[in-house]
Amino acid sequence: MATRPDPVAAADDDARALARSLLQLGHASLAYLEAETASPGISRISFGCGPDGTPMTLISALAPHFAGLRAHPPCAVMLGEPGPKGDPLTHPRLMLRATASFIAPDDPARPALRDHWLTHHPKAKLYADFADFAFVRLTVATALLNGGFARAYRLTPTDLGTG
Amino acid sequence: MATRPDPVAAADDDARALARSLLQLGHASLAYLEAETASPGISRISFGCGPDGTPMTLISALAPHFAGLRAHPPCAVMLGEPGPKGDPLTHPRLMLRATASFIAPDDPARPALRDHWLTHHPKAKLYADFADFAFVRLTVATALLNGGFARAYRLTPTDLGTG
Secondary structure: OOOOOOOOOOOOOOHHHHHHHHHOOEEEEEEEEOOOOOOHHHEEEEEEEOOOOOEEEEEEEEOOHHHHHOOEEEEEEEEEEOOOOOOHHHEEEEEEEEEEEEEOOOOOHHHHHHHHHHHHHHHHHHHOOOOOOEEEEEEEEEEEEEEEOOOEEEHHHHOOOOO | OOOOOOOEEEEOOHHHHHHHHHHHOOOEEEEEEOOOOEEEEEEEEEEEEEEOOOEEEEOOOHHHHHHHHHOOEEEEEOOOOOOOOOOOOOEEEEEEEEEEEEEEOOOOOOOHHHHHHHHOOHHHHOOOOOOOEEEEEEEEEEEEOOOOOOOOOEEEEEOOOOO
């Protein structure tokens, strides 16, 4: 049997534009490692990019991924959800491999991150400053854009404008 | 500070009914471990339940989660996606902790699983029998239903009708 060609292409301008539009979404799916077992967990999260373009989330200490990301920073994020019509597996989605870092309550960068977050997530004003909520940076290592069947692209943080 | 009450309740009939309706969805998000690094990865997958109620997927060897699940069977699945309206974080979703097992091409159970799958995923007829596609059972250990803010329920395979 002949070797198959690499199914993943390098990014082009269309792929970069589609990926950047998916980064504008306000929520995402998060894959993380459970704190105690290091086995995979999955959650829905709030999502946004900070003033410098770094992906971020705001999470409650009651959510299982809070302890998971604290114990094991490597994680993955998926953006883009199928609409009500068409084949869900051909709907574009962006997968980020990232490393989580918690923003301490007294981090001098926090006020600017918080204000930027609240312009895109105004309802979060109700809980963003609770003691058991934390902002978390999701620093991207690599990304994969799946634009539909047999249309996959590898992207760098520079392609995404995230760093 | 007083200890908070456990934010997760035991399943009741409404939670069981909602969870079982989410198990009818045809696609899901999968959290898995990358084959080489064992760091978290995330993908969109086809989803369905077999004749005995066991969750399943059908995946291509070109997808990164194929090698990931082969190397590391523990995984997690999320079902239920926000509609175009309302707060995405209050939209119901079901999270399954599961173990993946690949169905061999010559497994005597495969023909019945395949036929059952194709009644719910008729388009998969085009590729279900390709040599580089495999059916994978996702045997559930525990499940968490999030029915919206502060409404979380713990469910067993019996609650779900999956085993």
